[in-house]
Amino acid sequence: MPYTAERPIPRPTPEELRAKIPGWGVDLDPKDRPSFPREQRGIPTGAHWDFPERQEEKWPRERSVEHKFLTPVFGTSTPPKGVSGAIRKYAYKYSEGRAAHWLLLIAGDRVDAWESHLRSFGTLHPDNPITETGVLSEFKNRGMASRWGRKRADTKHQWMDPIIVAGPWLLVGTGVVLALKGITKATRKTRR
Amino acid sequence: MRAMVYRGPYKVRVEEKDIPRIEHPNDAIVRVTGAAICGSDLHLYHGMMPDTRVGMTFGHEFVGEVHEVGSSVENLSVGDRVMVPFNIYCGSCYFCARGLYSNCHNVNPNATAVGGIYGYSHTTGGYDGGQAEFVRVPFADVGPTKIPEWMDQEDAVMLTDALPTGYFGAQLGNIEQGDTVVVFGAGPVGLYAAKSSWLMGAGRVIVIDHLEYRLEKARTFAHAETYNFNEYDDIVVEMKKATDHLGADVVIDAVGAEADGNLTQHITSSKFKLQGGSPVALNWAIDSVRKGGTVSVVGAYGPMFSAVKFGDAMNKGLTLRMNQCPVKRQWPRLFEHIQNGYLKPSDIITHRIPLEHIAEGYHIFSAKLDDCIKLIVTTV
Numbered sequence: 001m002p003y004t005a006e007r008p009i010p011r012p013t014p015e016e017l018r019a020k021i022p023g024w025g026v027d028l029d030p031k032d033r034p035s036f037p038r039e040q041r042g043i044p045t046g047a048h049w050d051f052p053e054r055q056e057e058k059w060p061r062e063r064s065v066e067h068k069f070l071t072p073v074f075g076t077s078t079p080p081k082g083v084s085g086a087i088r089k090y091a092y093k094y095s096e097g098r099a100a101h102w103l104l105l106i107a108g109d110r111v112d113a114w115e116s117h118l119r120s121f122g123t124l125h126p127d128n129p130i131t132e133t134g135v136l137s138e139f140k141n142r143g144m145a146s147r148w149g150r151k152r153a154d155t156k157h158q159w160m161d162p163i164i165v166a167g168p169w170l171l172v173g174t175g176v177v178l179a180l181k182g183i184t185k186a187t188r189k190t191r192r
Numbered sequence: 193m194r195a196m197v198y199r200g201p202y203k204v205r206v207e208e209k210d211i212p213r214i215e216h217p218n219d220a221i222v223r224v225t226g227a228a229i230c231g232s233d234l235h236l237y238h239g240m241m242p243d244t245r246v247g248m249t250f251g252h253e254f255v256g257e258v259h260e261v262g263s264s265v266e267n268l269s270v271g272d273r274v275m276v277p278f279n280i281y282c283g284s285c286y287f288c289a290r291g292l293y294s295n296c297h298n299v300n301p302n303a304t305a306v307g308g309i310y311g312y313s314h315t316t317g318g319y320d321g322g323q324a325e326f327v328r329v330p331f332a333d334v335g336p337t338k339i340p341e342w343m344d345q346e347d348a349v350m351l352t353d354a355l356p357t358g359y360f361g362a363q364l365g366n367i368e369q370g371d372t373v374v375v376f377g378a379g380p381v382g383l384y385a386a387k388s389s390w391l392m393g394a395g396r397v398i399v400i401d402h403l404e405y406r407l408e409k410a411r412t413f414a415h416a417e418t419y420n421f422n423e424y425d426d427i428v429v430e431m432k433k434a435t436d437h438l439g440a441d442v443v444i445d446a447v448g449a450e451a452d453g454n455l456t457q458h459i460t461s462s463k464f465k466l467q468g469g470s471p472v473a474l475n476w477a478i479d480s481v482r483k484g485g486t487v488s489v490v491g492a493y494g495p496m497f498s499a500v501k502f503g504d505a506m507n508k509g510l511t512l513r514m515n516q517c518p519v520k521r522q523w524p525r526l527f528e529h530i531q532n533g534y535l536k537p538s539d540i541i542t543h544r545i546p547l548e549h550i551a552e553g554y555h556i557f558s559a560k561l562d563d564c565i566k567l568i569v570t571t572v
Contacts, residue, residue, distance in 0.1 A: 001436055001437060001438070002436075002437055002438040002439075002482070007370075007438070008435065008437075008438050009435065011396065012395065014369070020415065021415050023533075023534030024391070025369070025391070025392075026391050026529070026534065027388075027391045027392045027393070032525070033363045033525075034521045034522050034524065035291075035360055035518070035521060035522070036363065038291070039290040040291045041289060043291050043521070045281075045283030045284070045289075045293075045334050046267055046283055046333040046334045047288070047334055049284055050284060051284065051298075052218070052282050052284065052331070055215050055216040056215070062314075063301035063302060064301065064304050066303075067301060067304055071297070071298050071299055072216075072282070073280075073282065073299050073330050074299070074300070075308075075317045075319035075320070077247070077249070077318050077319060078247040078314075080245075088243060096303055099497070102468075102494075102495060102496045105242035106465050109239060109245070113246055116200065116247070117200065120199075125207075127200075127203070131205065131551060132204060133203055134204075134552035134555030135555060136552065137552035137555045138561070140552070141556050141561040141562040141564075142561060143559070146561045146562055146563070150404060151402065151423060153402040153421070153452040156452075157459060157462075158559065160459075160463055161202065164202070
Protein backbone atom coordinates (compact mmCIF):
# COMPACT_ATOMS: atom_id res chain seq x y z
CA MET A 1 0.00 0.00 0.00
CA PRO A 2 1.31 3.43 -0.82
CA TYR A 3 -0.49 4.80 2.22
CA THR A 4 2.34 3.66 4.50
CA ALA A 5 6.12 3.97 4.13
CA GLU A 6 7.08 0.41 3.18
CA ARG A 7 7.13 -0.97 -0.37
CA PRO A 8 3.87 -2.91 -0.69
CA ILE A 9 4.65 -6.23 -2.36
CA PRO A 10 7.74 -8.21 -1.29
CA ARG A 11 10.12 -9.22 -4.07
CA PRO A 12 11.89 -12.53 -4.62
CA THR A 13 15.44 -12.52 -3.29
CA PRO A 14 18.36 -11.93 -5.68
CA GLU A 15 19.34 -15.60 -5.25
CA GLU A 16 15.87 -16.74 -6.29
CA LEU A 17 15.91 -14.42 -9.32
CA ARG A 18 19.43 -15.49 -10.34
CA ALA A 19 18.38 -19.13 -10.21
CA LYS A 20 15.37 -18.46 -12.41
CA ILE A 21 16.67 -15.89 -14.91
CA PRO A 22 20.01 -16.24 -16.72
CA GLY A 23 22.08 -13.10 -16.19
CA TRP A 24 19.80 -11.53 -13.60
CA GLY A 25 21.47 -8.44 -12.16
CA VAL A 26 24.65 -8.48 -14.28
CA ASP A 27 23.99 -4.84 -15.18
CA LEU A 28 22.78 -3.87 -11.73
CA ASP A 29 25.66 -1.46 -11.26
CA PRO A 30 24.90 1.57 -13.48
CA LYS A 31 28.61 1.75 -14.35
CA ASP A 32 28.15 -1.50 -16.32
CA ARG A 33 25.41 0.08 -18.42
CA PRO A 34 26.80 1.43 -21.71
CA SER A 35 24.56 4.50 -21.77
CA PHE A 36 25.41 5.61 -18.24
CA PRO A 37 25.96 8.48 -18.00
CA ARG A 38 23.97 9.48 -21.05
CA GLU A 39 26.52 12.00 -22.27
CA GLN A 40 30.16 10.91 -22.25
CA ARG A 41 33.15 12.59 -23.82
CA GLY A 42 36.04 10.70 -25.33
CA ILE A 43 34.44 7.50 -26.64
CA PRO A 44 36.44 6.59 -29.79
CA THR A 45 34.11 6.80 -32.79
CA GLY A 46 36.43 6.07 -35.70
CA ALA A 47 36.11 9.63 -37.04
CA HIS A 48 39.45 10.99 -38.32
CA TRP A 49 38.24 14.51 -39.04
CA ASP A 50 37.10 17.54 -37.01
CA PHE A 51 34.50 18.39 -39.60
CA PRO A 52 33.66 15.94 -42.40
CA GLU A 53 34.52 16.63 -46.01
CA ARG A 54 31.50 17.95 -47.90
CA GLN A 55 29.46 15.74 -50.23
CA GLU A 56 28.75 17.28 -53.65
CA GLU A 57 25.33 18.97 -53.90
CA LYS A 58 23.91 17.90 -57.27
CA TRP A 59 20.62 19.76 -56.99
CA PRO A 60 19.46 22.48 -54.59
CA ARG A 61 18.99 20.19 -51.63
CA GLU A 62 15.99 21.08 -49.48
CA ARG A 63 16.95 21.67 -45.86
CA SER A 64 15.52 22.79 -42.55
CA VAL A 65 15.76 26.54 -41.99
CA GLU A 66 16.95 25.67 -38.48
CA HIS A 67 20.26 24.46 -39.96
CA LYS A 68 23.02 27.01 -40.42
CA PHE A 69 24.06 25.36 -43.68
CA LEU A 70 23.58 22.19 -45.69
CA THR A 71 24.93 19.28 -43.67
CA PRO A 72 28.18 17.86 -45.07
CA VAL A 73 26.54 14.50 -45.79
CA PHE A 74 22.96 13.88 -46.87
CA GLY A 75 20.71 11.37 -48.59
CA THR A 76 20.16 11.50 -52.33
CA SER A 77 17.11 9.29 -52.62
CA THR A 78 14.13 10.55 -54.65
CA PRO A 79 14.75 14.26 -55.39
CA PRO A 80 11.60 16.40 -55.31
CA LYS A 81 9.66 16.56 -58.57
CA GLY A 82 6.24 17.54 -59.92
CA VAL A 83 3.51 19.19 -57.87
CA SER A 84 4.47 17.21 -54.77
CA GLY A 85 8.04 18.44 -55.15
CA ALA A 86 6.83 22.05 -55.27
CA ILE A 87 4.74 21.51 -52.13
CA ARG A 88 7.70 19.93 -50.34
CA LYS A 89 10.09 22.72 -51.30
CA TYR A 90 7.55 25.25 -50.04
CA ALA A 91 7.16 23.31 -46.77
CA TYR A 92 10.88 23.77 -46.09
CA LYS A 93 10.35 27.53 -45.86
CA TYR A 94 8.80 26.89 -42.45
CA SER A 95 10.77 25.75 -39.41
CA GLU A 96 10.26 22.37 -37.77
CA GLY A 97 8.47 24.21 -34.97
CA ARG A 98 5.59 25.22 -37.27
CA ALA A 99 2.64 22.91 -37.90
CA ALA A 100 2.53 24.26 -41.48
CA HIS A 101 5.87 22.58 -42.20
CA TRP A 102 4.65 19.10 -41.30
CA LEU A 103 1.12 19.44 -42.63
CA LEU A 104 2.45 20.61 -46.01
CA LEU A 105 4.87 17.68 -46.10
CA ILE A 106 2.04 15.25 -45.39
CA ALA A 107 -0.04 16.92 -48.11
CA GLY A 108 2.94 16.56 -50.46
CA ASP A 109 3.09 12.85 -49.63
CA ARG A 110 -0.55 12.32 -50.64
CA VAL A 111 -0.08 14.27 -53.89
CA ASP A 112 3.13 12.32 -54.58
CA ALA A 113 1.28 9.01 -54.31
CA TRP A 114 -1.35 10.15 -56.82
CA GLU A 115 1.19 11.64 -59.21
CA SER A 116 3.19 8.43 -59.09
CA HIS A 117 0.17 6.19 -59.64
CA LEU A 118 -0.88 8.26 -62.67
CA ARG A 119 2.68 8.32 -64.02
CA SER A 120 2.92 4.53 -63.64
CA PHE A 121 -0.03 4.05 -65.99
CA GLY A 122 2.11 5.45 -68.77
CA THR A 123 4.78 2.79 -68.19
CA LEU A 124 5.11 -0.96 -68.75
CA HIS A 125 4.95 -1.44 -64.98
CA PRO A 126 1.72 0.21 -63.78
CA ASP A 127 0.80 0.15 -60.10
CA ASN A 128 -1.10 -2.96 -59.10
CA PRO A 129 -2.92 -2.56 -55.79
CA ILE A 130 -3.40 -6.33 -55.43
CA THR A 131 0.28 -7.27 -55.57
CA GLU A 132 1.61 -4.07 -53.99
CA THR A 133 -0.57 -4.31 -50.89
CA GLY A 134 0.42 -7.95 -50.38
CA VAL A 135 -3.23 -8.64 -49.64
CA LEU A 136 -2.99 -12.16 -51.09
CA SER A 137 -1.08 -13.14 -47.95
CA GLU A 138 -4.48 -13.00 -46.21
CA PHE A 139 -5.21 -16.35 -47.92
CA LYS A 140 -1.73 -17.87 -47.57
CA ASN A 141 -1.01 -16.78 -44.00
CA ARG A 142 -4.18 -17.53 -42.05
CA GLY A 143 -5.86 -14.15 -42.34
CA MET A 144 -9.12 -15.26 -40.72
CA ALA A 145 -7.56 -17.59 -38.15
CA SER A 146 -5.12 -14.85 -37.12
CA ARG A 147 -8.02 -12.61 -36.11
CA TRP A 148 -11.05 -14.75 -35.26
CA GLY A 149 -11.64 -15.11 -31.51
CA ARG A 150 -8.22 -13.65 -30.72
CA LYS A 151 -9.25 -10.69 -28.48
CA ARG A 152 -7.28 -8.34 -30.74
CA ALA A 153 -7.86 -4.59 -30.33
CA ASP A 154 -6.83 -3.77 -33.90
CA THR A 155 -9.74 -5.61 -35.50
CA LYS A 156 -11.83 -2.59 -34.46
CA HIS A 157 -10.16 -0.47 -37.14
CA GLN A 158 -8.50 -2.86 -39.63
CA TRP A 159 -11.71 -2.86 -41.67
CA MET A 160 -10.89 0.75 -42.56
CA ASP A 161 -7.62 -0.13 -44.31
CA PRO A 162 -9.15 -1.50 -47.57
CA ILE A 163 -11.30 1.64 -47.72
CA ILE A 164 -8.26 3.89 -47.25
CA VAL A 165 -6.35 2.01 -49.96
CA ALA A 166 -9.08 1.20 -52.46
CA GLY A 167 -11.58 4.01 -51.75
CA PRO A 168 -9.86 6.76 -53.73
CA TRP A 169 -9.25 4.37 -56.66
CA LEU A 170 -12.94 3.40 -56.71
CA LEU A 171 -14.03 7.04 -56.50
CA VAL A 172 -11.77 8.10 -59.34
CA GLY A 173 -12.75 5.01 -61.40
CA THR A 174 -16.43 5.76 -60.90
CA GLY A 175 -15.84 9.39 -61.84
CA VAL A 176 -14.02 8.39 -65.03
CA VAL A 177 -16.80 5.93 -66.01
CA LEU A 178 -19.50 8.55 -65.37
CA ALA A 179 -17.57 11.17 -67.32
CA LEU A 180 -17.12 8.81 -70.28
CA LYS A 181 -20.80 7.93 -70.20
CA GLY A 182 -21.68 11.61 -70.19
CA ILE A 183 -19.39 12.33 -73.15
CA THR A 184 -20.81 9.39 -75.11
CA LYS A 185 -24.37 10.55 -74.43
CA ALA A 186 -23.58 14.12 -75.45
CA THR A 187 -21.84 12.93 -78.66
CA ARG A 188 -24.85 10.79 -79.62
CA LYS A 189 -27.23 13.72 -79.05
CA THR A 190 -25.09 15.98 -81.24
CA ARG A 191 -25.04 13.37 -84.08
CA ARG A 192 -28.84 13.15 -84.03
CA MET B 193 19.87 -4.28 -58.43
CA ARG B 194 16.57 -5.35 -56.92
CA ALA B 195 15.17 -3.14 -54.20
CA MET B 196 12.00 -2.70 -52.21
CA VAL B 197 10.29 0.52 -53.30
CA TYR B 198 7.51 2.48 -51.56
CA ARG B 199 4.54 3.19 -53.83
CA GLY B 200 2.26 5.10 -51.43
CA PRO B 201 0.45 4.15 -48.21
CA TYR B 202 0.08 0.36 -47.78
CA LYS B 203 1.83 -0.31 -51.11
CA VAL B 204 5.37 -1.50 -51.84
CA ARG B 205 6.96 -3.48 -54.64
CA VAL B 206 10.33 -4.72 -55.84
CA GLU B 207 11.93 -2.73 -58.66
CA GLU B 208 15.21 -2.65 -60.55
CA LYS B 209 17.30 0.33 -59.39
CA ASP B 210 20.84 1.47 -60.05
CA ILE B 211 23.44 0.17 -57.60
CA PRO B 212 24.22 3.09 -55.27
CA ARG B 213 27.44 5.02 -55.89
CA ILE B 214 30.12 6.38 -53.59
CA GLU B 215 29.03 9.99 -52.98
CA HIS B 216 31.48 10.92 -50.23
CA PRO B 217 35.06 9.77 -49.58
CA ASN B 218 34.03 7.96 -46.39
CA ASP B 219 31.11 6.08 -47.97
CA ALA B 220 30.99 2.33 -48.44
CA ILE B 221 28.64 0.36 -50.64
CA VAL B 222 27.41 -2.75 -48.85
CA ARG B 223 25.92 -5.82 -50.53
CA VAL B 224 23.05 -6.73 -48.21
CA THR B 225 22.89 -10.35 -47.08
CA GLY B 226 20.16 -10.03 -44.47
CA ALA B 227 17.65 -7.37 -43.49
CA ALA B 228 14.56 -7.05 -41.34
CA ILE B 229 11.30 -5.16 -41.31
CA CYS B 230 11.05 -3.07 -38.15
CA GLY B 231 7.84 -2.08 -36.39
CA SER B 232 8.75 1.53 -37.09
CA ASP B 233 8.87 0.76 -40.84
CA LEU B 234 5.13 0.33 -40.52
CA HIS B 235 4.77 4.05 -39.70
CA LEU B 236 6.29 4.76 -43.12
CA TYR B 237 4.28 2.00 -44.78
CA HIS B 238 1.07 3.49 -43.41
CA GLY B 239 2.02 6.96 -44.66
CA MET B 240 2.39 8.51 -41.20
CA MET B 241 5.92 9.89 -41.42
CA PRO B 242 6.05 13.30 -43.17
CA ASP B 243 8.12 13.49 -46.37
CA THR B 244 8.04 9.79 -47.20
CA ARG B 245 8.57 9.82 -50.94
CA VAL B 246 7.34 7.35 -53.53
CA GLY B 247 10.39 5.52 -54.88
CA MET B 248 12.29 5.38 -51.60
CA THR B 249 13.73 2.09 -50.38
CA PHE B 250 13.07 1.37 -46.69
CA GLY B 251 15.11 -0.70 -44.29
CA HIS B 252 17.31 0.33 -41.37
CA GLU B 253 18.07 -3.14 -39.98
CA PHE B 254 20.57 -4.89 -42.23
CA VAL B 255 23.94 -6.64 -42.44
CA GLY B 256 26.06 -7.42 -45.47
CA GLU B 257 29.40 -7.56 -47.18
CA VAL B 258 31.47 -4.53 -48.17
CA HIS B 259 31.31 -4.19 -51.96
CA GLU B 260 33.17 -0.90 -52.46
CA VAL B 261 34.81 1.74 -50.26
CA GLY B 262 35.48 5.44 -50.68
CA SER B 263 38.95 6.95 -50.82
CA SER B 264 39.16 7.95 -47.12
CA VAL B 265 37.86 4.70 -45.61
CA GLU B 266 40.49 3.20 -43.28
CA ASN B 267 38.70 0.64 -41.12
CA LEU B 268 36.89 -1.51 -43.69
CA SER B 269 37.95 -3.41 -46.81
CA VAL B 270 36.06 -4.97 -49.68
CA GLY B 271 34.73 -8.37 -48.61
CA ASP B 272 34.37 -7.58 -44.89
CA ARG B 273 31.14 -8.86 -43.34
CA VAL B 274 29.58 -5.93 -41.52
CA MET B 275 26.67 -5.09 -39.29
CA VAL B 276 25.39 -1.54 -39.70
CA PRO B 277 23.64 0.39 -36.90
CA PHE B 278 20.42 2.05 -37.96
CA ASN B 279 21.90 5.44 -37.02
CA ILE B 280 23.84 7.33 -39.67
CA TYR B 281 26.32 9.53 -37.81
CA CYS B 282 29.54 11.41 -38.35
CA GLY B 283 31.33 10.65 -35.08
CA SER B 284 32.64 14.20 -34.73
CA CYS B 285 29.82 16.75 -34.21
CA TYR B 286 28.86 18.22 -30.82
CA PHE B 287 26.42 15.38 -30.16
CA CYS B 288 28.48 12.46 -31.50
CA ALA B 289 31.43 13.69 -29.41
CA ARG B 290 29.23 13.12 -26.34
CA GLY B 291 28.01 9.67 -27.38
CA LEU B 292 24.65 10.84 -28.69
CA TYR B 293 25.07 9.13 -32.06
CA SER B 294 21.35 9.06 -32.77
CA ASN B 295 21.29 12.86 -32.55
CA CYS B 296 24.09 13.57 -35.05
CA HIS B 297 23.95 17.08 -36.51
CA ASN B 298 25.95 16.47 -39.68
CA VAL B 299 23.86 13.94 -41.58
CA ASN B 300 20.29 15.18 -41.79
CA PRO B 301 19.70 18.44 -43.65
CA ASN B 302 15.93 17.99 -43.54
CA ALA B 303 15.48 18.27 -39.79
CA THR B 304 17.52 19.33 -36.77
CA ALA B 305 15.33 17.43 -34.32
CA VAL B 306 16.18 14.02 -35.77
CA GLY B 307 19.44 12.31 -36.67
CA GLY B 308 20.06 10.24 -39.79
CA ILE B 309 18.39 6.87 -40.32
CA TYR B 310 18.61 4.52 -43.31
CA GLY B 311 15.45 4.26 -45.40
CA TYR B 312 13.31 6.30 -43.06
CA SER B 313 11.87 9.19 -45.08
CA HIS B 314 13.44 12.55 -45.83
CA THR B 315 12.60 13.65 -42.31
CA THR B 316 15.59 11.53 -41.25
CA GLY B 317 17.85 12.60 -44.08
CA GLY B 318 16.58 11.06 -47.32
CA TYR B 319 18.82 7.98 -47.39
CA ASP B 320 17.76 4.79 -49.14
CA GLY B 321 17.66 1.76 -46.88
CA GLY B 322 18.79 -1.84 -46.78
CA GLN B 323 15.77 -3.77 -48.01
CA ALA B 324 17.66 -4.07 -51.27
CA GLU B 325 20.62 -5.89 -52.74
CA PHE B 326 22.97 -2.93 -52.16
CA VAL B 327 22.97 0.13 -49.93
CA ARG B 328 25.10 3.22 -49.52
CA VAL B 329 26.62 3.40 -46.02
CA PRO B 330 27.93 6.89 -45.14
CA PHE B 331 30.76 7.27 -42.61
CA ALA B 332 31.97 3.73 -43.08
CA ASP B 333 34.75 4.29 -40.53
CA VAL B 334 32.22 5.25 -37.86
CA GLY B 335 29.00 3.21 -37.98
CA PRO B 336 29.59 -0.30 -39.30
CA THR B 337 31.48 -2.99 -37.42
CA LYS B 338 32.85 -6.30 -38.70
CA ILE B 339 30.59 -9.14 -37.60
CA PRO B 340 32.52 -11.28 -35.10
CA GLU B 341 33.33 -14.79 -36.36
CA TRP B 342 31.28 -16.40 -33.59
CA MET B 343 28.14 -14.38 -34.32
CA ASP B 344 25.18 -15.73 -36.21
CA GLN B 345 24.00 -13.51 -39.09
CA GLU B 346 20.42 -13.31 -37.78
CA ASP B 347 21.66 -12.30 -34.34
CA ALA B 348 23.69 -9.59 -36.08
CA VAL B 349 20.58 -8.27 -37.85
CA MET B 350 18.76 -8.07 -34.50
CA LEU B 351 21.72 -6.10 -33.12
CA THR B 352 21.34 -3.31 -35.69
CA ASP B 353 18.26 -1.89 -33.97
CA ALA B 354 15.69 -3.99 -32.11
CA LEU B 355 17.87 -5.53 -29.39
CA PRO B 356 19.96 -2.42 -28.61
CA THR B 357 16.79 -0.31 -28.57
CA GLY B 358 15.10 -2.62 -26.06
CA TYR B 359 18.25 -2.77 -23.94
CA PHE B 360 18.58 1.02 -24.14
CA GLY B 361 14.92 1.39 -23.11
CA ALA B 362 15.63 -0.56 -19.93
CA GLN B 363 18.67 1.65 -19.25
CA LEU B 364 16.60 4.80 -19.69
CA GLY B 365 14.36 3.47 -16.89
CA ASN B 366 17.22 3.80 -14.35
CA ILE B 367 16.15 0.45 -12.90
CA GLU B 368 17.23 -0.27 -9.35
CA GLN B 369 17.34 -3.64 -7.61
CA GLY B 370 13.87 -4.99 -6.96
CA ASP B 371 12.01 -2.43 -9.10
CA THR B 372 8.72 -3.28 -10.72
CA VAL B 373 9.03 -2.66 -14.45
CA VAL B 374 6.02 -2.51 -16.76
CA VAL B 375 6.64 -2.76 -20.51
CA PHE B 376 3.92 -1.66 -22.90
CA GLY B 377 4.24 -3.62 -26.14
CA ALA B 378 5.31 -7.23 -26.70
CA GLY B 379 6.82 -6.63 -30.12
CA PRO B 380 10.55 -7.20 -30.66
CA VAL B 381 11.65 -4.05 -28.80
CA GLY B 382 9.28 -4.70 -25.89
CA LEU B 383 10.42 -8.31 -25.57
CA TYR B 384 14.07 -7.25 -25.50
CA ALA B 385 13.31 -4.42 -23.04
CA ALA B 386 11.58 -6.89 -20.71
CA LYS B 387 14.48 -9.33 -20.94
CA SER B 388 17.01 -6.53 -20.37
CA SER B 389 15.14 -5.27 -17.31
CA TRP B 390 16.08 -8.48 -15.49
CA LEU B 391 19.75 -7.96 -16.37
CA MET B 392 19.51 -4.59 -14.62
CA GLY B 393 18.11 -6.12 -11.46
CA ALA B 394 14.33 -5.75 -11.77
CA GLY B 395 12.32 -7.59 -9.15
CA ARG B 396 9.24 -7.91 -11.27
CA VAL B 397 8.61 -7.47 -15.01
CA ILE B 398 5.12 -7.11 -16.46
CA VAL B 399 4.41 -6.97 -20.22
CA ILE B 400 1.17 -5.60 -21.67
CA ASP B 401 -0.17 -6.10 -25.20
CA HIS B 402 -3.36 -7.19 -26.94
CA LEU B 403 -1.88 -10.02 -29.04
CA GLU B 404 -2.01 -13.28 -27.09
CA TYR B 405 0.72 -14.97 -29.12
CA ARG B 406 3.11 -12.13 -28.35
CA LEU B 407 2.23 -12.25 -24.66
CA GLU B 408 2.98 -15.98 -24.74
CA LYS B 409 6.42 -15.09 -26.12
CA ALA B 410 6.86 -12.52 -23.33
CA ARG B 411 6.22 -15.27 -20.78
CA THR B 412 8.61 -17.80 -22.33
CA PHE B 413 11.34 -15.56 -23.79
CA ALA B 414 11.33 -12.77 -21.20
CA HIS B 415 10.05 -14.55 -18.07
CA ALA B 416 7.43 -11.81 -17.69
CA GLU B 417 3.99 -11.61 -16.12
CA THR B 418 1.55 -10.60 -18.84
CA TYR B 419 -1.70 -8.74 -19.26
CA ASN B 420 -3.91 -8.47 -22.34
CA PHE B 421 -5.28 -4.93 -22.10
CA ASN B 422 -8.22 -5.91 -24.25
CA GLU B 423 -9.48 -8.18 -21.46
CA TYR B 424 -9.75 -5.35 -18.96
CA ASP B 425 -11.99 -2.35 -18.79
CA ASP B 426 -9.07 -0.13 -17.73
CA ILE B 427 -5.49 -1.40 -17.82
CA VAL B 428 -4.26 1.51 -15.68
CA VAL B 429 -6.51 0.47 -12.80
CA GLU B 430 -5.35 -3.10 -13.31
CA MET B 431 -1.71 -2.02 -12.98
CA LYS B 432 -2.55 -0.15 -9.80
CA LYS B 433 -4.18 -3.29 -8.40
CA ALA B 434 -1.18 -5.39 -9.47
CA THR B 435 1.15 -3.13 -7.51
CA ASP B 436 -1.07 -2.75 -4.43
CA HIS B 437 -2.04 0.70 -5.74
CA LEU B 438 1.49 2.12 -5.68
CA GLY B 439 2.13 2.00 -9.43
CA ALA B 440 5.19 0.60 -11.18
CA ASP B 441 8.62 2.08 -10.46
CA VAL B 442 9.50 2.13 -14.15
CA VAL B 443 7.30 1.97 -17.24
CA ILE B 444 8.71 1.51 -20.73
CA ASP B 445 6.73 2.56 -23.82
CA ALA B 446 7.85 0.12 -26.50
CA VAL B 447 4.84 0.73 -28.72
CA GLY B 448 5.06 4.20 -30.22
CA ALA B 449 3.01 5.87 -32.89
CA GLU B 450 0.40 3.27 -33.77
CA ALA B 451 -0.73 2.21 -30.34
CA ASP B 452 -4.10 0.55 -30.01
CA GLY B 453 -6.44 0.75 -27.05
CA ASN B 454 -8.17 4.04 -27.81
CA LEU B 455 -9.97 4.18 -31.13
CA THR B 456 -10.05 7.98 -31.36
CA GLN B 457 -6.33 8.30 -30.73
CA HIS B 458 -5.52 5.51 -33.17
CA ILE B 459 -7.74 6.75 -35.99
CA THR B 460 -6.70 10.39 -35.72
CA SER B 461 -3.05 9.42 -35.94
CA SER B 462 -2.73 6.21 -37.98
CA LYS B 463 -5.62 6.71 -40.38
CA PHE B 464 -6.06 10.49 -40.68
CA LYS B 465 -2.44 11.50 -39.86
CA LEU B 466 -3.57 14.39 -37.65
CA GLN B 467 -1.17 13.51 -34.83
CA GLY B 468 2.49 12.59 -34.78
CA GLY B 469 1.43 9.33 -33.19
CA SER B 470 -1.25 7.70 -31.09
CA PRO B 471 0.04 8.20 -27.54
CA VAL B 472 -2.19 5.56 -25.93
CA ALA B 473 0.69 3.51 -24.53
CA LEU B 474 2.52 6.65 -23.47
CA ASN B 475 -0.53 7.96 -21.60
CA TRP B 476 -1.04 4.58 -19.97
CA ALA B 477 2.63 4.62 -18.99
CA ILE B 478 2.27 8.05 -17.39
CA ASP B 479 -0.79 6.90 -15.47
CA SER B 480 0.57 3.46 -14.48
CA VAL B 481 3.92 4.54 -13.09
CA ARG B 482 4.18 5.54 -9.46
CA LYS B 483 4.64 9.15 -8.41
CA GLY B 484 8.30 10.05 -8.74
CA GLY B 485 8.81 7.10 -11.09
CA THR B 486 10.42 6.96 -14.50
CA VAL B 487 8.83 6.59 -17.92
CA SER B 488 11.19 5.44 -20.65
CA VAL B 489 10.10 5.96 -24.25
CA VAL B 490 11.72 3.98 -27.05
CA GLY B 491 8.60 3.59 -29.17
CA ALA B 492 8.94 5.83 -32.24
CA TYR B 493 6.68 8.85 -32.80
CA GLY B 494 6.40 11.22 -35.73
CA PRO B 495 7.52 14.84 -35.44
CA MET B 496 4.04 16.36 -35.22
CA PHE B 497 2.14 17.04 -32.00
CA SER B 498 0.42 14.24 -30.07
CA ALA B 499 -2.26 14.40 -27.38
CA VAL B 500 -0.08 13.44 -24.41
CA LYS B 501 -1.32 13.72 -20.81
CA PHE B 502 1.43 16.03 -19.77
CA GLY B 503 -0.42 17.37 -16.71
CA ASP B 504 -0.38 13.95 -15.05
CA ALA B 505 3.33 13.62 -15.78
CA MET B 506 4.00 16.98 -14.15
CA ASN B 507 1.74 16.47 -11.16
CA LYS B 508 3.23 13.03 -10.45
CA GLY B 509 6.78 14.36 -10.57
CA LEU B 510 7.81 11.87 -13.21
CA THR B 511 11.12 11.56 -14.95
CA LEU B 512 10.53 11.13 -18.68
CA ARG B 513 13.55 9.73 -20.53
CA MET B 514 13.67 8.96 -24.21
CA ASN B 515 15.76 8.93 -27.35
CA GLN B 516 16.48 6.97 -30.45
CA CYS B 517 19.06 4.40 -29.39
CA PRO B 518 22.75 5.14 -30.03
CA VAL B 519 23.23 1.57 -31.23
CA LYS B 520 26.98 1.20 -31.41
CA ARG B 521 27.43 2.25 -27.77
CA GLN B 522 25.42 -0.80 -26.73
CA TRP B 523 27.30 -3.37 -28.81
CA PRO B 524 30.33 -4.28 -26.64
CA ARG B 525 28.18 -5.07 -23.60
CA LEU B 526 25.51 -6.84 -25.69
CA PHE B 527 28.19 -8.96 -27.38
CA GLU B 528 29.27 -10.09 -23.89
CA HIS B 529 25.70 -10.92 -22.90
CA ILE B 530 25.21 -13.00 -26.05
CA GLN B 531 28.49 -14.84 -25.55
CA ASN B 532 27.60 -15.53 -21.91
CA GLY B 533 24.27 -17.00 -23.01
CA TYR B 534 22.10 -14.36 -21.34
CA LEU B 535 20.56 -13.25 -24.64
CA LYS B 536 19.76 -15.11 -27.87
CA PRO B 537 18.45 -12.32 -30.14
CA SER B 538 17.23 -14.46 -33.04
CA ASP B 539 14.83 -16.38 -30.76
CA ILE B 540 12.10 -13.88 -31.61
CA ILE B 541 12.30 -14.31 -35.41
CA THR B 542 9.15 -15.96 -36.72
CA HIS B 543 9.23 -15.35 -40.49
CA ARG B 544 11.85 -15.37 -43.23
CA ILE B 545 10.87 -14.16 -46.71
CA PRO B 546 12.73 -13.45 -49.94
CA LEU B 547 12.94 -9.83 -51.11
CA GLU B 548 10.63 -10.65 -54.06
CA HIS B 549 7.77 -11.28 -51.59
CA ILE B 550 8.31 -8.16 -49.53
CA ALA B 551 4.84 -6.72 -50.25
CA GLU B 552 3.32 -9.78 -48.61
CA GLY B 553 5.88 -9.53 -45.82
CA TYR B 554 4.77 -5.98 -45.03
CA HIS B 555 1.12 -7.02 -45.03
CA ILE B 556 1.78 -10.03 -42.77
CA PHE B 557 3.71 -7.85 -40.31
CA SER B 558 1.28 -4.94 -40.47
CA ALA B 559 -1.88 -7.03 -40.12
CA LYS B 560 -0.20 -9.33 -37.53
CA LEU B 561 -1.01 -12.47 -39.51
CA ASP B 562 0.33 -15.92 -38.80
CA ASP B 563 1.56 -15.03 -35.29
CA CYS B 564 4.26 -12.80 -36.79
CA ILE B 565 6.69 -11.18 -34.35
CA LYS B 566 9.81 -10.49 -36.42
CA LEU B 567 10.34 -10.85 -40.12
CA ILE B 568 13.69 -11.30 -41.86
CA VAL B 569 14.14 -10.40 -45.53
CA THR B 570 16.66 -12.43 -47.50
CA THR B 571 18.33 -11.01 -50.57
CA VAL B 572 20.69 -13.87 -51.52
